[in-house]
Amino acid sequence: xxxxxxxxxxxxxxxxxxxxxxxxxxxxxxxxxxxxxxxxxxxxxxxxxxxxxxxxxxxxxxxxxxxxxxxxxxxxxxxxxxxxxxxxxxxxxxxxxxxxxxxxxxxxxxxxxxxxxxxxxxxxxxxxxxxxxxxxxxxxxxxxxxxxxxxxxxxxxxxxxxxxxxxxxxxxxxxxxxxxxxxxxxxxxxxxxxxxxxxxxxxxxxxxxxxxxxxxxxxxxxxxxxxxxxxxxxxxxxxxxxxxxxxxxxxxxxxxxxxxxxxxxxxxxxxxxxxxxxxxxxxxxxxxxxxxxxxxxxxxxxxxxxxxxxxxxxxxxxxxxxxxxxxxxxxxxxxxxxxxxxxxxxxxxxxxxxxxxxxxxxxxxxxxxxxxxxxxxxxxxxxxxxxxxxxxxxxxxxxxxxxxxxxxxxxxxxxxxxxxxxxxxxxxxxxxxxxxxxxxxxxxxxxxxxxxxxxxxxxxxxxxxxxxxxxxxxxxxxxxxxxxxxxxxxxxxxxxxxxxxxxxxxxxxxxxxxxxxxxxxxxxxxxxxxxxxxxxxxxxxxxxxxxxxxxxxxxxxxxxxxxxxxxxxxxxxxxxxxxxxxxxxxxxxxxxxxxxxxxxxxxxxxxxxxxxxxxxxxxxxxxxxxxxxxxxxxxxxxxxxxxxxxxxxxxxxxxxxxxxxxxxxxxxxxxxxxxxxxxxxxxxxxxxxxxxxxxxxxxxxxxxxxxxxxxxxxxxxxxxxxxxxxxxxxxxxxxxxxxxxxxxxxxxxxxx
Numbered sequence: 001x002x003x004x005x006x007x008x009x010x011x012x013x014x015x016x017x018x019x020x021x022x023x024x025x026x027x028x029x030x031x032x033x034x035x036x037x038x039x040x041x042x043x044x045x046x047x048x049x050x051x052x053x054x055x056x057x058x059x060x061x062x063x064x065x066x067x068x069x070x071x072x073x074x075x076x077x078x079x080x081x082x083x084x085x086x087x088x089x090x091x092x093x094x095x096x097x098x099x100x101x102x103x104x105x106x107x108x109x110x111x112x113x114x115x116x117x118x119x120x121x122x123x124x125x126x127x128x129x130x131x132x133x134x135x136x137x138x139x140x141x142x143x144x145x146x147x148x149x150x151x152x153x154x155x156x157x158x159x160x161x162x163x164x165x166x167x168x169x170x171x172x173x174x175x176x177x178x179x180x181x182x183x184x185x186x187x188x189x190x191x192x193x194x195x196x197x198x199x200x201x202x203x204x205x206x207x208x209x210x211x212x213x214x215x216x217x218x219x220x221x222x223x224x225x226x227x228x229x230x231x232x233x234x235x236x237x238x239x240x241x242x243x244x245x246x247x248x249x250x251x252x253x254x255x256x257x258x259x260x261x262x263x264x265x266x267x268x269x270x271x272x273x274x275x276x277x278x279x280x281x282x283x284x285x286x287x288x289x290x291x292x293x294x295x296x297x298x299x300x301x302x303x304x305x306x307x308x309x310x311x312x313x314x315x316x317x318x319x320x321x322x323x324x325x326x327x328x329x330x331x332x333x334x335x336x337x338x339x340x341x342x343x344x345x346x347x348x349x350x351x352x353x354x355x356x357x358x359x360x361x362x363x364x365x366x367x368x369x370x371x372x373x374x375x376x377x378x379x380x381x382x383x384x385x386x387x388x389x390x391x392x393x394x395x396x397x398x399x400x401x402x403x404x405x406x407x408x409x410x411x412x413x414x415x416x417x418x419x420x421x422x423x424x425x426x427x428x429x430x431x432x433x434x435x436x437x438x439x440x441x442x443x444x445x446x447x448x449x450x451x452x453x454x455x456x457x458x459x460x461x462x463x464x465x466x467x468x469x470x471x472x473x474x475x476x477x478x479x480x481x482x483x484x485x486x487x488x489x490x491x492x493x494x495x496x497x498x499x500x501x502x503x504x505x506x507x508x509x510x511x512x513x514x515x516x517x518x519x520x521x522x523x524x525x526x527x528x529x530x531x532x533x534x535x536x537x538x539x540x541x542x543x544x545x546x547x548x549x550x551x552x553x554x555x556x557x558x559x560x561x562x563x564x565x566x567x568x569x570x571x572x573x574x575x576x577x578x579x580x581x582x583x584x585x586x587x588x589x590x591x592x593x594x595x596x597x598x599x600x601x602x603x604x605x606x607x608x609x610x611x612x613x614x615x616x617x618x619x620x621x622x623x624x625x626x627x628x629x630x631x632x633x634x635x636x637x638x639x640x641x642x643x644x645x646x647x648x649x650x651x652x653x654x655x656x657x658x659x660x661x662x663x664x665x666x667x668x669x670x671x672x673x674x675x676x677x678x679x680x681x682x683x684x685x686x687x688x689x690x691x692x693x694x695x696x697x698x699x700x701x702x703x704x705x706x707x708x709x710x711x712x713x714x715x716x717x718x719x720x721x722x723x724x725x726x727x728x729x730x731x732x733x734x735x736x737x738x739x740x741x742x743x744x745x746x747x748x749x750x751x752x
Contacts, residue, residue, distance in 0.1 A: 032121065034156045038596055041148060041157050042589065044128055045165050047485055048137045049309050053494045061129035066114075072123040078113040085110055090136065091412070096308055097138025098416040099249075100396050108139045109249055115147035116254060124151065141165055149244050149614065150254055158610055160589040162240050162423050163233045166309075167483035169423040170233045171505050173307035175211050176486050179503040182207055183487050187501060196716050198506070198709060206502045208480065213508045214713040218303035220319055223429040225284045228510055229277070229625075230427050233481060234583070234618035241614045242269055243422040245665070248375050248393060260645070261669055263370025267442050268675040270435050275556045277432050279537060279624035283631060283702075287541045291440065292433035294332055294401065297322045302428045304418045309486075315417045317430070323401055331401050338394050342372050346445050360445065363674055369445050373438055398434060443553070451684040452677075459640055459692035461524035462565065467637050467696050470515035474625050475703040477511045480504040482588050502590075508707060511620045512576070519572045521639055523565040528642040530671050531572065533559040533579075534679065535623070538632035538697065548688075552679040555636060558622055560668045562642060576622055581665055583616025615665045626700030633700055638693040643672040 032040070043054050052058045070079045090107050091097060099105050111131065118124040124147070131140050145162075148154040163170035178197060182189065187207070189199065198210025213228060229235065246262055255262065278289055292298075301319040308314070324332065345351030349361040351372065358368040374395060399419045418424040425431050484502050493499050517533065536555035540546050546554070559579040563572065577584070587595070587609050595609070624633075666675070674680050678688070 035596060035599070037121070037154070038157055039593075040125060041144075041154075042160065042593060044132055044144065045141060045160055046589075047489060048132075048141055048165060049485070050489060050494070052133055053489070053497050057129045057132055060126055061131075061133035064126040064130045066127070066130065069123070072119050073114070073117045074119055075113065075117045078110065078117055082110050082114050091139060093134075093136050094310055095136060095138075095413055096310065096312065096416060097136055097142065098414065098420045099142075099422075100399060100416065100420045101412060101414060103412055104139070105249065108143055111135060111139055111143040112146050115143055116151060121153045124153070138166075146244050146247060146250075150250075150256070152256075158592065158613055160592075161233075161586050162237055164482050164485060164589050166423070167481070167486040167505075168307060168309050169421060170236065170481070171483050171486065172211055172305045173313070174305070175209050175505050176307070176483065178209050179207065179483065179487050182503070183501060195712065198712060204502075205500060206504060208504045208506055210506045210709050210712075211508075212709045212713055214707075214710045215717075218305045220301045220303055221299075222286060223300045223302070225286065226277075226280055226429075227427075228476070228508065229280045229621070230429070232509060232618070232621065233479075233507065234509075234586070235621060236423055236426050237586075238583075238617050239273070239426055240422045242266075242665075245615065248395070261367065261675070263368075263375055264366050264675055265666065265669065266374050267366065267370045267439075271439050271442065271553060271676065272556060273426070274432060274435055274439060275536075275554050276621070276624070278554050279535070279556060279633075282537055282539075282541055283625040283627065283700075285541060289432050289436050292430065292437045294335070295324055298402075298430055298433075300429055302418070302430065304424070304427060306418070306424065308415075312415045314424070315415060317402075317417070317428075328401055331397060335394070335397050335401060338397065342369075342394075342441055343444070345372065346441065346448065349448075361448075363449060366442070366445065366674065369442065373441055395438070398437075402430060402434065439553075446681050449681055451682050451687065454687050454690065457638075457640070457678055457688065457693070458690045459529070462527075462529070462639055463522050463691040464637055464639060464694040465520040465522055465569075466518075467520075467635065467694050468518045469635060469696070469698050470517075472512065472515055472623055472626070472698060472700045473703050474510060474512040474623055474700060475705060476508055476707065479507050479509050479585065481507055482590065508709065509620065510625055512623045514576050516573055516575045517559075517635070517637075519570075519574075519637060521565065521570045521572065523567060523570060525565075526567055527565050528644075529563050529565050529639050530642050530668060530673075531559075531561055531563050532557060532638050532640075532668065532677070533574070534636040535698075536634050536636065538634050548685065549683050552683055555634075555679050557676070560666065562667055562670070563639075565639075577619060579619075579622065580667060581612055581616050582619040582622065583612040584619055586613065623700055626702045628702050628704055630699040630701045633698050635696050635698050636693070637696075638678060640671075640673065640677075640692065642670075645670055645672050 043057060047053065052061070066079065067083055070076050073079050085107055091104055097104060097108070099108070114127055114131075115124055118127055128144055128147075131143070145159055148157050148159060168176065178199065182199070187201070187205070189201065194200070198212060200208045202208070216224065219227075245259065246266055248266075252262075274289065281287070281289070298317065298321040299319060301317045301321060303316045304314045306314040341351065345358070345360055346369070349359065351358050351360065358372075359365055360369060372394075374393075376393060399417075402417070402419060418428045419431060419434075481504060482502070483505050484499050487499070487501070487503055489499055519531070534555040535558050536551060537546060559574055561574075561580055563570075624631075626633075668675065678693075
């Protein structure tokens with residue numbers, strides 16, 4: 001059915017009568033609208049671990065000769081490089097792909113460039129079809145994803161969530177194994193085992209398997225309390241899509257105008273993830289995030305319980321992992337040298353990289369600092385006009401110390417750790433220690449800048465009179481994730497291009513009840529302003545009040561928006577569901593497929609179901625878990641005048657535009673003030689507090705609910721461990737069926 005719909009949409013009814021080399025006419029590809037493009041991309045990413053099952057993609061790929069069509073690309077040097085890689089031999093299909101191996105990184109960047117520099121959408125699709133047939137699956141998905149997010153003629157295309165494309169990064173290995181067993185048995189189920197494992201079958205041949213978070217066999221330490229947060233599929237999708245929008249390796253020329261202040265936003269994103277993680281730690285009673293030390297063992301290990309599609313397990317790091325080993329000394333020294341270069345640059349106020357002098361003294365120089373930490377500095381040689389990498393990526397080198405060594409060139413076929421994939425990195429507790437070490441560079445840089453003055457903070461004539469917040473309540477609910485792509489299809493299913501058996505995994509996840517924040521603001525004039533709203537902790541894990549300068553980087557920006565104040569009283573009501581750049585539960589791809597097929601105008605779909613689909617932070621995680629009896633937090637609101645950046649087209653805020661494809665991560669990027677303002681710099685308490693800001697105390701309550709997964713685990717597993725209800729035996733010889741002498745002569749001498 002799915003194939004029939006797509007062939008109808010793409011106008012391929014004449015496929016059977018067409019010649020193999022003209023099975024899809026170029027004119028058909030050139031005249032594709034957004035709806036047709038959407039279907040083609042969905043097919044390219046469906047069951048990527050298996051051979052191509054769509055005839056039109058297979059024919060397009062096999063009939064496209066790249067060497068004979070170099071003129072169809074804007075950069076012939078990229079085509080030559082790609083052909084050279086192909087002839088030398090690239091990462092085979094079925095092998096594991098990671099950006100952290102130099103050779104693999106160069107290959108996948110070249111693959112992206114082939115897609116990005118295609119002159120038109122027809123060439124883009126033909127190249128993608130060729131790659132779908134011959135290129136490593138991981139490289140293909142990554143390069144195509146980045147290309148779709150950056151090509152102008154792909155604006156409006158919705159990519160499937162990464163957890164549906166490759167579920168192995170998001171679903172425990174034991175759950176996928178159960179799905180395979182069900183497939184092998186053709187759906188024949190043992191009802192007793194189904195109750196134990198939490199397997200249900202619906203009337204539409206959909207099998208639902210529980211991922212029981214109460215199964216703690218791989219929990220090595222207290223950090224596992226936070227797995228509901230760190231393993232959250234939407235949180236990891238947010239981090240992955242951020243990388244896709246702002247790859248550390250990408251040249252500036254590939255970015256559109258809306259992706260401004262690239263590295264400042266990257267630094268801010270990491271700081272905000274750390275702050276959000278800290279709020280969650282406090283909710284479960286854990287202490288502060290410790291900064292990673294190279295010369296101390298990592299006390300807390302991590303067992304991911306994930307497995308790649310080829311059967312290789314993601315590595316486990318046991319407790320007390322030692323980093324200073326003989327095989328890591330050279331890498332350790334390299335990391336220390338890089339860190340020293342960055343620290344000296346911050347302290348001196350400049351750095352020389354390949355003859356380029358970068359200043360690090362002004363507010364806007366944070367962009368250069370971001371390049372030093374997370375990116376690279378390019379030098380444009382006048383003689384040959386090639387870009388030369390100044391040095392390797394610091395973050396990759398750091399991760400090579402923590403996991404497998406990716407620095408040495410002999411590493412190609414590898415078994416990466418969770419840190420080596422953007423879809424899984426947030427799962428490992430050491431990720432946050434590592435990022436805190438890097439965020440310390442930003443803190444050092446900001447400490448050299450002066451504190452904000454009264455003039456920076458004050459908005460004359462504007463006063464925040466009152467802020468009222470609804471009761472904040474969190475809870476856990478269930479979510480069904482489609483993991484069908486993790487299970488191999490049969491030959492019959494391949495011919496039908498659809499799986500007869502569909503597999504969902506039921507996950508337990510954090511959520512909160514909808515709430516609204518009401519702000520009463522008075523103004524003596526009409527003015528454009530920026531409203532920022534932050535949520536931060538009140539007390540540390542020991543219940544002590546936290547000093548504002550120690551606490552300022554623990555505040556999470558939960559909302560920021562532009563607003564036009566009127567003279568007099570302004571009442572602003574912000575609903576939690578509508579706060580800036582949040583995404584609701586993503587629609588399943590199979591449902592998206594059906595919905596798009598019945599639509600004529602996709603504008604409503606973008607504004608409702610697909611709003612912030614790629615950029616959004618999960619709205620469920622807007623609030624930390626809190627506690628059953630309530631937990632104290634602080635809400636901070638500040639209203640400042642809009643200081644609009646130069647050369648920005650304000651029209652993209654117009655919701656009546658016909659080409660409504662707004663993909664903007666932060667409206668405060670339009671304001672000249674730094675991201676994180678006013679908490680990004682050291683606070684001079686005497687000058688900080690003004691009438692246009694307000695702190696209020698809030699309480700976050702957690703509503704406990706009995707989960708059937710927990711009840712099942714207790715009924716089947718823990719019943720033999722609960723010693724309270726065990727009946728005692730009256731005699732210590734109960735199991736004895738022969739006569740024995742239970743008396744011992746302790747004076748007896750044994751001769752050996």
